[in-house]
Amino acid sequence: MDTSVTDHLLSTTRAVRRKLDLDRPVEPEVLDECLRLALQAPTPGNQQAWRWLVVRDQEVKDRLSELFRRVGKAYLEANAAALGEAITEPSVARAFASGQHLIDVIDRVPVFVIPCLTGRPSGDNATDAAFYGGIFPAVWNFQLALRSRGLGSTLTTYHLTHEAEAAEILGIPSDVTQVGLLPVAYTTVPDFKPAARVPLSEVAYLDGWGNALS
Amino acid sequence: MDTSVTDHLLSTTRAVRRKLDLDRPVEPEVLDECLRLALQAPTPGNQQAWRWLVVRDQEVKDRLSELFRRVGKAYLEANAAALGEAITEPSVARAFASGQHLIDVIDRVPVFVIPCLTGRPSGDNATDAAFYGGIFPAVWNFQLALRSRGLGSTLTTYHLTHEAEAAEILGIPSDVTQVGLLPVAYTTVPDFKPAARVPLSEVAYLDGWGNALS
Numbered sequence: 001m002d003t004s005v006t007d008h009l010l011s012t013t014r015a016v017r018r019k020l021d022l023d024r025p026v027e028p029e030v031l032d033e034c035l036r037l038a039l040q041a042p043t044p045g046n047q048q049a050w051r052w053l054v055v056r057d058q059e060v061k062d063r064l065s066e067l068f069r070r071v072g073k074a075y076l077e078a079n080a081a082a083l084g085e086a087i088t089e090p091s092v093a094r095a096f097a098s099g100q101h102l103i104d105v106i107d108r109v110p111v112f113v114i115p116c117l118t119g120r121p122s123g124d125n126a127t128d129a130a131f132y133g134g135i136f137p138a139v140w141n142f143q144l145a146l147r148s149r150g151l152g153s154t155l156t157t158y159h160l161t162h163e164a165e166a167a168e169i170l171g172i173p174s175d176v177t178q179v180g181l182l183p184v185a186y187t188t189v190p191d192f193k194p195a196a197r198v199p200l201s202e203v204a205y206l207d208g209w210g211n212a213l214s
Numbered sequence: 215m216d217t218s219v220t221d222h223l224l225s226t227t228r229a230v231r232r233k234l235d236l237d238r239p240v241e242p243e244v245l246d247e248c249l250r251l252a253l254q255a256p257t258p259g260n261q262q263a264w265r266w267l268v269v270r271d272q273e274v275k276d277r278l279s280e281l282f283r284r285v286g287k288a289y290l291e292a293n294a295a296a297l298g299e300a301i302t303e304p305s306v307a308r309a310f311a312s313g314q315h316l317i318d319v320i321d322r323v324p325v326f327v328i329p330c331l332t333g334r335p336s337g338d339n340a341t342d343a344a345f346y347g348g349i350f351p352a353v354w355n356f357q358l359a360l361r362s363r364g365l366g367s368t369l370t371t372y373h374l375t376h377e378a379e380a381a382e383i384l385g386i387p388s389d390v391t392q393v394g395l396l397p398v399a400y401t402t403v404p405d406f407k408p409a410a411r412v413p414l415s416e417v418a419y420l421d422g423w424g425n426a427l428s
Contacts, residue, residue, distance in 0.1 A: 149215075157343045157344040198253075
């Protein structure tokens with residue numbers, strides 16, 4: 001496999017908020033291709049217990065955006081208060097502006113995709129790791145597929161605070177779990193850079209916690 | 215981006231169990247590259263709250279394998295009993311043989327990788343979706359990076375039933391959550407096929423539960 005191509009995909013698929021093109025329509029065919037690639041991720045026991053809500057209707061987007069903003073605004077305000085002066089630090093300021101921008105324009109993003117799982121989490125890590133691990137690889141496959149076609153997205157979870165209200169808006173049965181909301185659009189720039197990351201040596205250990213990897 | 219290359223990666227990264235090469239060593243450099251690509255996945259608030267345990271020591275692998283087998287055997291036996299006659303159906307029989315094989319050889323897989331998150335899940339989907347959504351995209355990025363380099367893996371969660379025992383073996387602090395165990399090895403075949411999947415129309419809906427996507 002040509003790792004120059006695949007490494008580029010895996011290292012430059014960023015959380016896109018400010019560079020979402022709000023005016024360019026997203027063709028159903030492109031979204032279908034990306035969803036089909038999402039479904040290629042493995043699931044525990046090959047259950048394929050996922051469901052995908054694609055939202056294009058403006059009224060439905062407006063109602064979900066209201067839930068999204070309600071939680072998002074409070075979250076950003078609380079974080080800003082907690083950060084105090086530190087919020088002027090360039091990378092923090094950029095992250096805040098990016099989060100604020102998405103809250104401002106969320107209702108104008110062409111498509112929302114809401115990944116769901118049949119069943120509810122148990123509250124116990126031994127089973128919930130498999131539960132959430134049964135959908136997030138597919139979600140990330142979907143986001144990578146979007147990126148390869150010039151689209152961007154970001155995993156958001158604000159609206160889950162009001163998951164039952166969102167379920168009512170969308171007609172989702174009560175035994176089905178929503179795990180996020182992905183705003184999806186073409187991006188306004190053709191490419192992205194790898195992210196700045198803490199060195200691998202600080203987050204990876206060999207054979208026991210804290211042992212140097214190499 | 216060359217989607218013939220990226221689509222191939224995204225559609226053929228399977229859960230590998232029977233085609234793991236137990237005899238070929240995995241170079242630390244290759245694993246480091248794949249872990250660096252894992253770290254390029256987005257995390258909520260860019261927290262990078264992940265930690266990665268790479269296990270190569272045979273004694274540590276043996277102790278973890280014991281936990282893995284204890285739960286895996288019971289799980290397969292319970293499933294076999296529940297399935298009854300249906301277990302002879304070819305695709306089901308294959309899945310069972312594959313699961314059984316991994317239980318048999320788990321201690322001989324060259325490397326285990328255990329992805330962890332600092333903090334514990336809350337038991338509430340509104341926060342846990344973000345918690346688990348903060349690591350599984352990175353785990354899948356890692357698995358895709360392995361695949362692009364001729365290695366295979368599968369996300370397992372059996373040992374999490376005995377997470378505290380595993381934490382003791384590895385020296386993992388009690389406020390850190392293990393989310394799985396990935397057996398990692400080169401694969402004995404050069405390529406894989408896309409998986410058979412239910413049609414997209416059965417699992418994806420437009421604007422409301424049950425509405426046809428197109």
